[in-house]
Amino acid sequence: MATLHHSPFCPHSRFIRLALAEMGMEPELVEERPWERRDAFLLLNPAGSTPVLVEQTGLAIPGAGIIAEYLDETRGLGLSGRRLLPDTTTARVEVRRLLHWFLVKFDTEVTEYLVTEKIYKRFMKSADGGGPPDMGAIRAARANVRYHLKYIGYLIGQRRWIAGDHLTYADLAAAAHLSCVDYLGDVPWEEDEMARDWYARLKSRPSFRAILADRAPGMAPAAHYADLDF
Template sequence: MPIFHHYPFCPRSRFVRLVLSELGLEPENVEEKPWERRIPFLEVNPAGHLPVLVEDNGLAVPGAGVIAAYLDDMRGESLGEHRFLPQNATERVEVRRLTDWFLNKFHDEVSEYLVTEKIYKRFMPSELGGGPPDMNAIRAARNNVRYHLKYISYLISGRNWLAGDRLTYADLAAAAHLSIIDYLGDVPWEEDETAKHWYARIKSRPSFRALLSDRVAGMAPADHYDDLDF
Protein backbone atom coordinates (compact mmCIF):
# COMPACT_ATOMS: atom_id res chain seq x y z
CA MET A 1 0.00 0.00 0.00
CA PRO A 2 1.35 3.46 -0.87
CA ILE A 3 2.25 5.74 2.05
CA PHE A 4 1.25 9.39 2.17
CA HIS A 5 3.27 11.67 4.45
CA HIS A 6 1.22 14.75 5.29
CA TYR A 7 0.02 17.11 8.00
CA PRO A 8 -3.74 17.70 8.28
CA PHE A 9 -3.38 21.48 8.28
CA CYS A 10 -0.69 21.72 5.65
CA PRO A 11 -2.60 23.26 2.70
CA ARG A 12 -0.46 21.57 0.06
CA SER A 13 -1.07 18.23 1.78
CA ARG A 14 -4.79 18.94 1.72
CA PHE A 15 -4.65 19.50 -2.03
CA VAL A 16 -3.15 16.06 -2.59
CA ARG A 17 -5.62 14.49 -0.16
CA LEU A 18 -8.44 15.89 -2.30
CA VAL A 19 -6.82 14.56 -5.49
CA LEU A 20 -6.27 11.11 -4.00
CA SER A 21 -9.85 10.97 -2.76
CA GLU A 22 -11.24 12.09 -6.12
CA LEU A 23 -9.23 9.30 -7.75
CA GLY A 24 -10.50 6.74 -5.24
CA LEU A 25 -7.02 6.08 -3.85
CA GLU A 26 -6.58 5.29 -0.16
CA PRO A 27 -2.90 5.23 0.84
CA GLU A 28 -1.69 4.72 4.37
CA ASN A 29 -1.58 8.18 5.94
CA VAL A 30 1.42 9.10 8.06
CA GLU A 31 1.16 12.40 9.90
CA GLU A 32 4.33 14.46 9.90
CA LYS A 33 4.70 17.59 11.98
CA PRO A 34 6.53 19.94 9.57
CA TRP A 35 8.64 21.57 12.26
CA GLU A 36 10.02 18.31 13.69
CA ARG A 37 12.06 17.27 10.63
CA ARG A 38 12.24 13.63 11.73
CA ILE A 39 15.29 11.79 10.45
CA PRO A 40 13.23 8.90 8.99
CA PHE A 41 11.16 11.43 7.03
CA LEU A 42 14.24 13.33 5.87
CA GLU A 43 15.58 10.04 4.54
CA VAL A 44 12.46 9.88 2.35
CA ASN A 45 12.58 13.54 1.34
CA PRO A 46 15.82 15.36 2.24
CA ALA A 47 14.15 18.71 1.58
CA GLY A 48 11.87 18.05 4.55
CA HIS A 49 8.82 19.46 2.76
CA LEU A 50 5.31 18.03 2.75
CA PRO A 51 3.55 16.23 1.23
CA VAL A 52 5.30 13.09 -0.02
CA LEU A 53 3.73 10.03 -1.64
CA VAL A 54 5.74 6.80 -1.44
CA GLU A 55 4.74 4.04 -3.81
CA ASP A 56 4.89 0.32 -3.04
CA ASN A 57 8.11 0.02 -5.04
CA GLY A 58 9.78 2.66 -2.85
CA LEU A 59 9.47 5.53 -5.31
CA ALA A 60 9.15 8.76 -3.28
CA VAL A 61 7.19 11.48 -5.07
CA PRO A 62 7.77 14.79 -3.22
CA GLY A 63 5.75 17.98 -3.36
CA ALA A 64 2.12 18.73 -4.17
CA GLY A 65 2.73 19.82 -7.76
CA VAL A 66 5.00 16.87 -8.53
CA ILE A 67 2.51 14.42 -7.01
CA ALA A 68 -0.34 15.90 -9.03
CA ALA A 69 1.66 15.61 -12.25
CA TYR A 70 2.70 12.06 -11.38
CA LEU A 71 -0.87 10.97 -10.68
CA ASP A 72 -1.98 12.46 -13.99
CA ASP A 73 0.80 10.57 -15.77
CA MET A 74 -0.24 7.33 -14.11
CA ARG A 75 -4.04 7.66 -14.18
CA GLY A 76 -5.03 10.69 -16.24
CA GLU A 77 -5.91 8.99 -19.51
CA SER A 78 -8.24 6.53 -17.78
CA LEU A 79 -10.32 9.44 -16.41
CA GLY A 80 -11.38 10.64 -19.84
CA GLU A 81 -13.36 13.87 -19.64
CA HIS A 82 -13.01 13.87 -15.86
CA ARG A 83 -9.25 14.27 -16.06
CA PHE A 84 -7.99 17.00 -13.71
CA LEU A 85 -5.22 18.03 -16.11
CA PRO A 86 -6.82 18.27 -19.58
CA GLN A 87 -5.31 16.71 -22.68
CA ASN A 88 -5.41 19.92 -24.72
CA ALA A 89 -2.08 21.75 -24.44
CA THR A 90 -3.58 25.22 -24.12
CA GLU A 91 -5.98 24.10 -21.41
CA ARG A 92 -3.16 22.32 -19.59
CA VAL A 93 -1.18 25.57 -19.46
CA GLU A 94 -4.09 27.38 -17.81
CA VAL A 95 -4.64 24.61 -15.27
CA ARG A 96 -0.94 24.50 -14.43
CA ARG A 97 -0.79 28.31 -14.16
CA LEU A 98 -3.68 28.50 -11.71
CA THR A 99 -2.60 25.45 -9.75
CA ASP A 100 0.79 27.10 -9.30
CA TRP A 101 -0.95 30.37 -8.35
CA PHE A 102 -2.65 28.73 -5.37
CA LEU A 103 0.04 26.24 -4.38
CA ASN A 104 2.67 28.97 -4.33
CA LYS A 105 1.44 32.57 -4.61
CA PHE A 106 -1.62 32.11 -2.39
CA HIS A 107 0.46 29.99 -0.04
CA ASP A 108 3.20 32.61 0.26
CA GLU A 109 0.80 35.54 0.68
CA VAL A 110 -1.95 34.00 2.81
CA SER A 111 -1.80 30.37 3.92
CA GLU A 112 1.75 30.22 5.19
CA TYR A 113 1.27 33.26 7.42
CA LEU A 114 -2.01 32.12 8.94
CA VAL A 115 -1.15 28.45 9.33
CA THR A 116 2.23 29.19 10.87
CA GLU A 117 1.08 31.94 13.21
CA LYS A 118 -2.24 30.44 14.30
CA ILE A 119 -1.57 26.68 14.21
CA TYR A 120 2.05 25.63 13.90
CA LYS A 121 3.40 28.04 16.51
CA ARG A 122 0.94 26.65 19.07
CA PHE A 123 2.77 23.33 18.99
CA MET A 124 6.32 24.29 18.07
CA PRO A 125 8.87 24.52 20.92
CA SER A 126 10.20 28.01 21.53
CA GLU A 127 13.65 27.11 20.21
CA LEU A 128 12.05 26.33 16.84
CA GLY A 129 10.03 29.54 16.72
CA GLY A 130 6.97 28.58 18.71
CA GLY A 131 5.11 31.10 20.80
CA PRO A 132 2.54 33.89 20.40
CA PRO A 133 1.34 34.71 16.89
CA ASP A 134 2.72 37.69 15.01
CA MET A 135 -0.34 39.89 14.54
CA ASN A 136 1.33 41.89 11.77
CA ALA A 137 1.69 38.71 9.72
CA ILE A 138 -1.93 37.78 10.41
CA ARG A 139 -3.20 41.21 9.38
CA ALA A 140 -1.18 41.03 6.16
CA ALA A 141 -2.64 37.62 5.30
CA ARG A 142 -6.20 38.77 6.05
CA ASN A 143 -5.70 41.69 3.72
CA ASN A 144 -4.13 39.54 0.99
CA VAL A 145 -6.92 36.97 0.97
CA ARG A 146 -9.36 39.62 -0.22
CA TYR A 147 -7.73 40.15 -3.58
CA HIS A 148 -7.39 36.41 -4.09
CA LEU A 149 -11.14 36.08 -3.54
CA LYS A 150 -11.70 38.82 -6.10
CA TYR A 151 -9.53 36.93 -8.56
CA ILE A 152 -11.50 33.73 -8.00
CA SER A 153 -14.70 35.70 -8.56
CA TYR A 154 -13.28 37.21 -11.75
CA LEU A 155 -12.36 33.77 -13.11
CA ILE A 156 -15.70 32.19 -12.21
CA SER A 157 -17.68 35.07 -13.70
CA GLY A 158 -16.67 33.87 -17.17
CA ARG A 159 -16.17 30.16 -16.58
CA ASN A 160 -17.88 27.19 -14.99
CA TRP A 161 -14.77 26.36 -12.94
CA LEU A 162 -11.54 28.26 -12.31
CA ALA A 163 -9.65 27.04 -15.37
CA GLY A 164 -12.54 26.38 -17.72
CA ASP A 165 -15.61 24.20 -18.16
CA ARG A 166 -14.46 21.32 -15.94
CA LEU A 167 -13.23 20.80 -12.41
CA THR A 168 -9.43 20.64 -12.45
CA TYR A 169 -6.39 20.66 -10.21
CA ALA A 170 -6.75 24.45 -10.07
CA ASP A 171 -10.06 24.22 -8.21
CA LEU A 172 -8.79 21.57 -5.83
CA ALA A 173 -5.64 23.57 -5.04
CA ALA A 174 -7.58 26.76 -4.37
CA ALA A 175 -10.20 25.01 -2.24
CA ALA A 176 -7.58 23.13 -0.22
CA HIS A 177 -5.90 26.38 0.79
CA LEU A 178 -9.14 28.19 1.47
CA SER A 179 -10.42 25.31 3.59
CA ILE A 180 -7.76 25.97 6.23
CA ILE A 181 -8.29 29.72 6.15
CA ASP A 182 -12.00 29.01 6.49
CA TYR A 183 -11.35 26.79 9.53
CA LEU A 184 -9.62 29.76 11.13
CA GLY A 185 -12.51 32.07 10.27
CA ASP A 186 -10.37 34.39 8.17
CA VAL A 187 -12.17 34.21 4.81
CA PRO A 188 -14.50 37.23 4.36
CA TRP A 189 -17.11 35.30 2.42
CA GLU A 190 -19.67 38.06 2.96
CA GLU A 191 -17.62 40.25 0.62
CA ASP A 192 -17.85 37.93 -2.39
CA GLU A 193 -20.89 35.76 -3.06
CA THR A 194 -19.49 34.48 -6.37
CA ALA A 195 -16.37 33.04 -4.76
CA LYS A 196 -18.46 31.69 -1.89
CA HIS A 197 -20.81 29.86 -4.26
CA TRP A 198 -17.85 28.30 -6.12
CA TYR A 199 -16.32 27.11 -2.83
CA ALA A 200 -19.66 25.69 -1.67
CA ARG A 201 -19.81 23.53 -4.81
CA ILE A 202 -16.43 21.97 -4.04
CA LYS A 203 -17.08 21.79 -0.31
CA SER A 204 -20.11 19.60 -1.05
CA ARG A 205 -18.07 16.97 -2.90
CA PRO A 206 -17.51 13.62 -1.13
CA SER A 207 -13.73 14.13 -1.35
CA PHE A 208 -14.05 17.10 1.02
CA ARG A 209 -15.61 15.17 3.91
CA ALA A 210 -12.33 14.07 5.46
CA LEU A 211 -11.01 17.64 5.43
CA LEU A 212 -14.13 18.92 7.17
CA SER A 213 -13.65 16.39 9.97
CA ASP A 214 -10.11 17.60 10.75
CA ARG A 215 -9.66 19.46 14.02
CA VAL A 216 -6.80 21.35 15.65
CA ALA A 217 -6.39 20.30 19.28
CA GLY A 218 -7.72 23.04 21.51
CA MET A 219 -8.98 25.16 18.59
CA ALA A 220 -12.54 24.81 17.36
CA PRO A 221 -13.27 25.71 13.73
CA ALA A 222 -15.40 28.62 12.61
CA ASP A 223 -19.08 27.84 13.15
CA HIS A 224 -19.79 27.43 9.43
CA TYR A 225 -16.69 25.34 8.67
CA ASP A 226 -18.44 22.01 8.10
CA ASP A 227 -21.80 23.49 7.10
CA LEU A 228 -22.43 22.69 3.43
CA ASP A 229 -25.04 25.44 3.23
CA PHE A 230 -22.97 28.14 4.91
Protein backbone atom coordinates in the same frame (compact mmCIF):
# COMPACT_ATOMS: atom_id res chain seq x y z
CA MET B 1 -1.56 0.77 -1.17
CA ALA B 2 0.26 4.09 -1.47
CA THR B 3 1.20 6.09 1.63
CA LEU B 4 0.80 9.84 1.94
CA HIS B 5 2.95 11.66 4.47
CA HIS B 6 1.00 14.82 5.25
CA SER B 7 0.20 17.49 7.79
CA PRO B 8 -3.54 18.07 8.32
CA PHE B 9 -3.33 21.85 8.03
CA CYS B 10 -0.68 21.92 5.31
CA PRO B 11 -2.67 23.22 2.31
CA HIS B 12 -0.38 21.38 -0.11
CA SER B 13 -1.16 18.14 1.70
CA ARG B 14 -4.86 18.90 1.57
CA PHE B 15 -4.60 19.52 -2.18
CA ILE B 16 -3.12 16.08 -2.75
CA ARG B 17 -5.62 14.42 -0.41
CA LEU B 18 -8.42 15.98 -2.47
CA ALA B 19 -6.81 14.91 -5.74
CA LEU B 20 -6.35 11.33 -4.55
CA ALA B 21 -9.95 11.18 -3.35
CA GLU B 22 -11.23 12.50 -6.69
CA MET B 23 -9.21 9.75 -8.37
CA GLY B 24 -10.74 7.11 -6.12
CA MET B 25 -7.49 6.41 -4.28
CA GLU B 26 -7.40 5.81 -0.52
CA PRO B 27 -3.77 6.02 0.63
CA GLU B 28 -2.56 5.24 4.10
CA LEU B 29 -2.10 8.58 5.85
CA VAL B 30 0.96 9.26 8.00
CA GLU B 31 0.86 12.55 9.87
CA GLU B 32 4.07 14.55 9.99
CA ARG B 33 5.13 17.60 11.96
CA PRO B 34 7.62 19.04 9.48
CA TRP B 35 9.29 21.30 12.04
CA GLU B 36 10.37 18.20 14.00
CA ARG B 37 12.46 17.02 11.01
CA ARG B 38 11.98 13.33 11.74
CA ASP B 39 14.95 11.33 10.40
CA ALA B 40 12.86 8.71 8.61
CA PHE B 41 10.85 11.45 6.91
CA LEU B 42 13.96 13.35 5.84
CA LEU B 43 15.14 10.20 4.06
CA LEU B 44 12.00 10.43 1.93
CA ASN B 45 12.26 14.18 1.37
CA PRO B 46 15.46 15.94 2.46
CA ALA B 47 13.61 19.27 2.18
CA GLY B 48 11.52 18.14 5.15
CA SER B 49 8.25 19.47 3.70
CA THR B 50 4.89 17.83 3.16
CA PRO B 51 3.31 16.16 1.30
CA VAL B 52 5.25 13.11 0.17
CA LEU B 53 3.54 10.24 -1.67
CA VAL B 54 5.21 6.84 -1.37
CA GLU B 55 4.17 4.15 -3.83
CA GLN B 56 4.06 0.45 -2.95
CA THR B 57 7.30 0.07 -4.92
CA GLY B 58 9.02 2.43 -2.47
CA LEU B 59 9.19 5.34 -4.92
CA ALA B 60 8.88 8.60 -2.95
CA ILE B 61 7.35 11.59 -4.77
CA PRO B 62 7.84 14.86 -2.83
CA GLY B 63 5.92 18.10 -3.21
CA ALA B 64 2.36 18.87 -4.24
CA GLY B 65 3.13 20.03 -7.78
CA ILE B 66 5.36 17.05 -8.51
CA ILE B 67 2.81 14.61 -7.06
CA ALA B 68 0.03 16.15 -9.15
CA GLU B 69 2.06 15.75 -12.35
CA TYR B 70 3.06 12.20 -11.36
CA LEU B 71 -0.55 11.21 -10.70
CA ASP B 72 -1.63 12.56 -14.07
CA GLU B 73 1.18 10.70 -15.83
CA THR B 74 0.45 7.41 -14.10
CA ARG B 75 -3.35 7.53 -13.62
CA GLY B 76 -4.66 10.39 -15.74
CA LEU B 77 -5.51 8.52 -18.92
CA GLY B 78 -7.54 5.99 -16.96
CA LEU B 79 -9.76 8.69 -15.50
CA SER B 80 -11.39 9.56 -18.81
CA GLY B 81 -13.74 12.53 -18.23
CA ARG B 82 -12.60 12.86 -14.60
CA ARG B 83 -9.03 13.72 -15.51
CA LEU B 84 -7.79 16.63 -13.38
CA LEU B 85 -5.20 17.90 -15.87
CA PRO B 86 -6.90 18.54 -19.24
CA ASP B 87 -5.97 16.88 -22.51
CA THR B 88 -5.19 19.97 -24.61
CA THR B 89 -1.99 21.98 -24.34
CA THR B 90 -3.75 25.33 -23.93
CA ALA B 91 -5.99 24.06 -21.16
CA ARG B 92 -3.07 22.41 -19.38
CA VAL B 93 -1.14 25.69 -19.42
CA GLU B 94 -4.06 27.48 -17.75
CA VAL B 95 -4.37 24.81 -15.05
CA ARG B 96 -0.62 24.95 -14.37
CA ARG B 97 -0.70 28.77 -14.26
CA LEU B 98 -3.40 28.69 -11.63
CA LEU B 99 -1.70 25.88 -9.73
CA HIS B 100 1.33 28.14 -9.39
CA TRP B 101 -0.94 31.00 -8.33
CA PHE B 102 -2.38 29.06 -5.41
CA LEU B 103 0.51 26.76 -4.44
CA VAL B 104 3.01 29.63 -4.49
CA LYS B 105 1.43 33.10 -4.55
CA PHE B 106 -1.62 32.45 -2.35
CA ASP B 107 0.49 30.33 -0.01
CA THR B 108 3.21 32.93 0.54
CA GLU B 109 0.75 35.83 0.82
CA VAL B 110 -1.99 34.19 2.90
CA THR B 111 -1.95 30.57 4.02
CA GLU B 112 1.61 30.25 5.25
CA TYR B 113 1.20 33.28 7.51
CA LEU B 114 -2.13 32.24 8.99
CA VAL B 115 -1.46 28.53 9.49
CA THR B 116 2.00 29.12 10.93
CA GLU B 117 1.02 31.96 13.24
CA LYS B 118 -2.34 30.62 14.43
CA ILE B 119 -1.80 26.83 14.42
CA TYR B 120 1.77 25.62 14.01
CA LYS B 121 3.37 28.01 16.52
CA ARG B 122 1.16 26.57 19.25
CA PHE B 123 2.89 23.19 18.87
CA MET B 124 6.43 24.26 18.00
CA LYS B 125 9.19 24.62 20.54
CA SER B 126 10.55 28.13 20.96
CA ALA B 127 13.85 26.97 19.47
CA ASP B 128 11.95 25.94 16.32
CA GLY B 129 10.10 29.25 16.03
CA GLY B 130 7.16 28.59 18.33
CA GLY B 131 5.60 31.23 20.52
CA PRO B 132 2.89 33.88 20.36
CA PRO B 133 1.49 34.77 16.95
CA ASP B 134 2.82 37.71 14.97
CA MET B 135 -0.27 39.90 14.64
CA GLY B 136 1.35 41.95 11.89
CA ALA B 137 1.68 38.83 9.74
CA ILE B 138 -1.91 37.87 10.48
CA ARG B 139 -3.22 41.31 9.52
CA ALA B 140 -1.26 41.19 6.26
CA ALA B 141 -2.68 37.77 5.38
CA ARG B 142 -6.24 38.90 6.16
CA ALA B 143 -5.78 41.85 3.84
CA ASN B 144 -4.24 39.73 1.09
CA VAL B 145 -6.98 37.10 1.08
CA ARG B 146 -9.49 39.72 -0.06
CA TYR B 147 -7.98 40.29 -3.48
CA HIS B 148 -7.44 36.55 -3.99
CA LEU B 149 -11.13 36.00 -3.25
CA LYS B 150 -12.06 38.69 -5.78
CA TYR B 151 -9.85 37.01 -8.37
CA ILE B 152 -11.59 33.67 -7.81
CA GLY B 153 -14.94 35.41 -8.17
CA TYR B 154 -13.75 37.03 -11.40
CA LEU B 155 -12.70 33.66 -12.84
CA ILE B 156 -15.94 31.94 -11.83
CA GLY B 157 -17.87 34.80 -13.40
CA GLN B 158 -16.48 33.68 -16.77
CA ARG B 159 -16.21 29.90 -16.32
CA ARG B 160 -17.98 27.03 -14.61
CA TRP B 161 -14.79 26.10 -12.73
CA ILE B 162 -11.63 28.10 -12.03
CA ALA B 163 -9.67 26.95 -15.09
CA GLY B 164 -12.54 26.20 -17.49
CA ASP B 165 -15.62 24.06 -17.94
CA HIS B 166 -14.39 21.10 -15.90
CA LEU B 167 -13.09 20.48 -12.38
CA THR B 168 -9.27 20.44 -12.40
CA TYR B 169 -6.27 20.55 -10.11
CA ALA B 170 -6.67 24.34 -10.05
CA ASP B 171 -9.98 24.09 -8.19
CA LEU B 172 -8.62 21.57 -5.72
CA ALA B 173 -5.51 23.63 -4.98
CA ALA B 174 -7.52 26.81 -4.45
CA ALA B 175 -10.06 25.03 -2.25
CA ALA B 176 -7.34 23.34 -0.21
CA HIS B 177 -5.77 26.67 0.67
CA LEU B 178 -9.08 28.36 1.35
CA SER B 179 -10.17 25.47 3.56
CA CYS B 180 -7.24 26.11 5.91
CA VAL B 181 -8.02 29.82 6.05
CA ASP B 182 -11.73 29.09 6.44
CA TYR B 183 -11.07 26.82 9.43
CA LEU B 184 -9.59 29.86 11.12
CA GLY B 185 -12.54 32.07 10.17
CA ASP B 186 -10.42 34.40 8.06
CA VAL B 187 -12.18 34.20 4.68
CA PRO B 188 -14.54 37.18 4.14
CA TRP B 189 -17.07 35.16 2.11
CA GLU B 190 -19.62 37.95 2.29
CA GLU B 191 -17.40 40.02 -0.01
CA ASP B 192 -17.77 37.76 -3.06
CA GLU B 193 -20.86 35.65 -3.69
CA MET B 194 -19.42 34.00 -6.82
CA ALA B 195 -16.38 32.72 -4.94
CA ARG B 196 -18.53 31.57 -2.05
CA ASP B 197 -20.90 29.61 -4.30
CA TRP B 198 -17.96 27.95 -6.08
CA TYR B 199 -16.45 26.91 -2.73
CA ALA B 200 -19.83 25.58 -1.55
CA ARG B 201 -19.97 23.36 -4.64
CA LEU B 202 -16.52 22.03 -3.89
CA LYS B 203 -16.93 21.36 -0.21
CA SER B 204 -20.13 19.45 -0.97
CA ARG B 205 -18.17 16.87 -2.97
CA PRO B 206 -17.43 13.49 -1.30
CA SER B 207 -13.69 14.14 -1.68
CA PHE B 208 -13.99 17.01 0.80
CA ARG B 209 -15.46 15.00 3.68
CA ALA B 210 -12.15 14.06 5.27
CA ILE B 211 -10.88 17.64 5.01
CA LEU B 212 -13.97 18.97 6.79
CA ALA B 213 -13.46 16.41 9.56
CA ASP B 214 -9.94 17.70 10.39
CA ARG B 215 -9.56 19.38 13.75
CA ALA B 216 -6.63 21.20 15.34
CA PRO B 217 -6.23 20.14 18.99
CA GLY B 218 -7.62 22.78 21.31
CA MET B 219 -8.87 24.94 18.44
CA ALA B 220 -12.41 24.60 17.13
CA PRO B 221 -13.12 25.58 13.51
CA ALA B 222 -15.24 28.52 12.43
CA ALA B 223 -18.94 27.73 12.98
CA HIS B 224 -19.66 27.37 9.24
CA TYR B 225 -16.52 25.35 8.41
CA ALA B 226 -18.25 21.99 7.89
CA ASP B 227 -21.66 23.45 6.98
CA LEU B 228 -22.25 22.58 3.33
CA ASP B 229 -24.73 25.45 3.02
CA PHE B 230 -22.54 27.88 4.94
